[in-house]
Amino acid sequence: MTELERLLADAGLTGRGGAAYPAADKIAAARANSAGLIVNACDGELDAAKDWFVVSRHLDELVHGAGLIAGEVTYAARGGSMSCDLLVRAGLPVLRVPDGYVASEESALVALAHGGDARPVSRERPLVFGGRDTEGRKLRPTLVMNAETVWRISQIVRFGPRWFRSFGTPGEPGPRLVTVAGAARSPGVLEAAAGGPITELLHRAVADPAFQALSVGGLSSGFLTRDEAVGLRWEDAQLAVFGCSIGSGVIRVVGADECPVRHVVQTLEFAARQSAGQCGPCMFGVPAVSADFAALAAGDRNRATHLQRRLTLLTGRGACRFPDGVARYLAGALRTFAADVDAHLAGGCLVGRARRYADAS
Amino acid sequence: MRADRDQPIQLRVDRIACSAHGACHAIAPEKFPLDDWGYPVPSAVVTDAETAAALVRFCPAAALRRTAGG
Numbered sequence: 001m002t003e004l005e006r007l008l009a010d011a012g013l014t015g016r017g018g019a020a021y022p023a024a025d026k027i028a029a030a031r032a033n034s035a036g037l038i039v040n041a042c043d044g045e046l047d048a049a050k051d052w053f054v055v056s057r058h059l060d061e062l063v064h065g066a067g068l069i070a071g072e073v074t075y076a077a078r079g080g081s082m083s084c085d086l087l088v089r090a091g092l093p094v095l096r097v098p099d100g101y102v103a104s105e106e107s108a109l110v111a112l113a114h115g116g117d118a119r120p121v122s123r124e125r126p127l128v129f130g131g132r133d134t135e136g137r138k139l140r141p142t143l144v145m146n147a148e149t150v151w152r153i154s155q156i157v158r159f160g161p162r163w164f165r166s167f168g169t170p171g172e173p174g175p176r177l178v179t180v181a182g183a184a185r186s187p188g189v190l191e192a193a194a195g196g197p198i199t200e201l202l203h204r205a206v207a208d209p210a211f212q213a214l215s216v217g218g219l220s221s222g223f224l225t226r227d228e229a230v231g232l233r234w235e236d237a238q239l240a241v242f243g244c245s246i247g248s249g250v251i252r253v254v255g256a257d258e259c260p261v262r263h264v265v266q267t268l269e270f271a272a273r274q275s276a277g278q279c280g281p282c283m284f285g286v287p288a289v290s291a292d293f294a295a296l297a298a299g300d301r302n303r304a305t306h307l308q309r310r311l312t313l314l315t316g317r318g319a320c321r322f323p324d325g326v327a328r329y330l331a332g333a334l335r336t337f338a339a340d341v342d343a344h345l346a347g348g349c350l351v352g353r354a355r356r357y358a359d360a361s
Numbered sequence: 362m363r364a365d366r367d368q369p370i371q372l373r374v375d376r377i378a379c380s381a382h383g384a385c386h387a388i389a390p391e392k393f394p395l396d397d398w399g400y401p402v403p404s405a406v407v408t409d410a411e412t413a414a415a416l417v418r419f420c421p422a423a424a425l426r427r428t429a430g431g
Contacts, residue, residue: 122375124428134377279376280400288397313396316404319376 001028004068008153011161012173017146018045018220018248020236023153027069029128030143037070038113041077041087041147042097044104045248046218046267047181051147053189054177055083058151059090065154070143076109101219101274105320106144107131108276114139119276120320134278146248148177168193172235176249180205182215183255194235194246198224201234201251210256212351213336215263217247219271220325222332243332259351261297261340264333268293271326281317285310286326293330297344307334370413371428373405378424385425388415 001009001024009024017040030037039062041051054062055077066073077084079096087094095113097103103118111133112118121133130141152174156164167175172194178201181187185206192201202211214224222243224232232238236245254260268290275282292307307330314327334341343350374385381399385392389412393401405428408416417425 120377122377124373280379280381280398281376281396284398284400285396310397313402317376317400317402 002031004153004157005031007156007161011156011164012170013149013152013156013164014172015146016050016148016152016176016249018217020246023145023149026128026143026145029126030070030141033129033141035070035128035141035143036072036074036113037066038095038109038142038144039066039073039075039147039150040104040106040109040144041075041083042104042109043078043081043083044101045220045250046101046270047179047250047252048218048248049179049181050177050189050249051077052081052083054147054151055086059086061154061158062147062151063090063092065150065152065157068153068157069145069150074113076104076113076144078104100276101271102276102320102322105322107320109144110139110142113142119278120318120322122319169195169235171237172246176246178234178249178251180207180251180253182251182253183208183211183258184253192234194233196234198229198232198234198251202229202253205253207253208255211253212256212258213254213260215252215254215267216244216250218250218252219267219274219329220321221245221247222328223336225336243328243335257351259340259349260333260337261344261349264330264337265294265297268326268330271329274322276320276322279318279323281313282323285314285317286323289314289326289330293333296341299345299347301345368410369407370410371405371407372413372416372425373428374401374403375424375426376404378422380422380424382421384419384421385416388412388419 005024005028013023014020041055043051074093074095075087076095076097077087098118102120105120107121107127108118110127111121116133123131128141128143131139133139165173175193178190178192187205190204214229224242228242239245272287272290275286277283289310292303295303311327314323340350385401386395392406396402
């Protein structure tokens with residue numbers, strides 16, 4: 001174990017892009033395979049803005065951290081985004097990533113960096129060991145790390161593991177960024193840590209005090225009702241009880257006057273257009289469950305059993321985890337908004353100014 | 362190492378390559394039920410060597426592969 005790996009293991013740093021894998025282990029595997037590094041600054045999750053926060057405020061530390069990990073570094077950002085412009089202006093090598101939810105997925109970035117399309121590839125083991133893309137092109141060993149994770153590495157090297165562990169909890173140590181979006185008067189990125197009350201994060205973002213629910217982790221996690229969120233701490237053990245996780249640290253506030261069923265319908269309509277069109281269960285399954293939920297929202301009771309069965313057909317059946325995320329998101333929505341869905345099935349809506357969905361589906 | 366004829370073999374479905382021809386279902390219907398869109402439900406199955414060889418050979422999309430350990 002190198003000095004850097006020991007520092008990161010002592011600090012307990014985990015990936016901040018969503019998967020929360022130990023950073024020291026990833027870097028050890030990367031170094032053993034002489035892997036190049038792609039810093040993921042795409043803010044790929046719905047509503048996420050923390051990568052932009054890191055790029056715009058801590059670029060020197062980001063570059064410092066990246067240089068500690070690998071000799072060959074590329075910065076991935078959405079083409080035309082503010083992050084992209086800033087990275088290019090700084091003279092850094094930038095991988096311009098096209099729009100699309102899965103285009104910023106780890107293996108899609110590696111494929112793009114090797115001259116292929118920004119679409120996920122099948123892999124039997126992590127791409128830090130190398131692999132092949134869908135056309136059979138060789139992919140060199142590549143480590144993909146979220147921008148916040150790389151920035152934290154620089155901080156840990158400068159300030160030490162003890163400083164890092166003075167934030168958060170023993171199980172989820174360190175400072176971490178949270179993006180609050182939706183019904184809030186001061187939405188944006190907060191410097192926070194695991195273990196604090198969720199209501200404090202909402203208070204800092206001046207969220208609608210009468211909010212109905214929180215969408216946690218965008219399209220890859222779940223929901224909390226208002227009652228669940230009040231009194232809950234921002235940590236995985238507590239969130240997991242409700243099918244949620246810290247993930248990439250996004251909280252979207254569903255306001256008091258917003259119909260949550262309509263919000264879910266719209267998010268699923270977006271999701272239905274995000275498949276890379278490679279794996280059948282995703283290409284057909286995600287649009288199918290999206291249409292099923294829209295039909296429920298429009299009052300078609302017969303679609304409920306359809307939807308429940310098809311939900312089981314998404315998990316673990318894609319080359320990437322996008323369909324798994326959509327299944328979790330939708331299961332969370334059905335759990336959290338059961339009463340709202342019932343009201344829609346009866347032709348109404350629990351939120352004032354009921355909207356009809358017949359024309360939306 | 363010589364493959365034992367009776368040794369069970371694990372096959373993995375390459376989800377990107379799979380294009381719902383249904384040959385796996387035709388060869389081993391109990392191992393490969395199909396979903397609403399004609400794609401095999403399981404992502405990995407264990408079967409005998411003879412069936413495994415037929416499955417790999419007759420998948421038109423070459424989407425069935427022996428796993429590294431199988």
